Amino acid sequence: MPQTVTLSENRDFKRIYAKGKSRVHALLVTYAMKNRLGIARVGVVSSKKIGKAVSRNRARRVVRAALRECGEIPAGWDVVFVCRVKTVYSKSTRIVPVMKRQLGELLPQAAARMADERTL
Template sequence: MEEYVSIKQNREFQRIYSKGKSFVSPALVTYVLKNRKDTLRMGITTSKKTGNAVRRNRSRRVIREAFRSMPREICPGFDLIFVARAKTPMMKSTELSRVMAQHLKSAGVIK
């Protein structure tokens, strides 16, 4: 898989939340929006609803690892935001990877 660029600015998160398409499961929410660049951009959000700092950091690590192990067929030119939910810190990255793949397939990001 080609590398991705991190989304860090609040206004970019807000733009993707408002204009992007969302896919929801008990473990993860995925927002997808086509960008005008030829790069894959990814951001992760964990709210305080997820739990304390340890759980939020674990959620981010699990999401990052699940994304890293995704198949190589991910198309460039998309902005992706993954929002952790209460179940996320309790999951393994392999389980989350399956959920993520399902979201990205329905979004048309995976060929």
């Protein structure tokens, strides 16, 4: 089972935004990029457009809960999830299918793993 680490350095976020691939939805924006570290790194971002601190924290909490339901990110990938305004008013169960679709499009290993889970 791959280890997942939280992204925290601003330079890493900037690199992923500039060079990574992205998928957009009304609830969530996902950026992904390969890394050479052999571990998965994940960042969850919510801007001040979303609202005050309580709203931003709730949006991040909902996205993290959806990520736990989706499963592990494959090792060797950096993934950033950007919360949208509608994320605050959604439950994690509504975000899970969006997140799975975006990860499936961006990460080839994740798509194969999710297809295996559907057949079980």
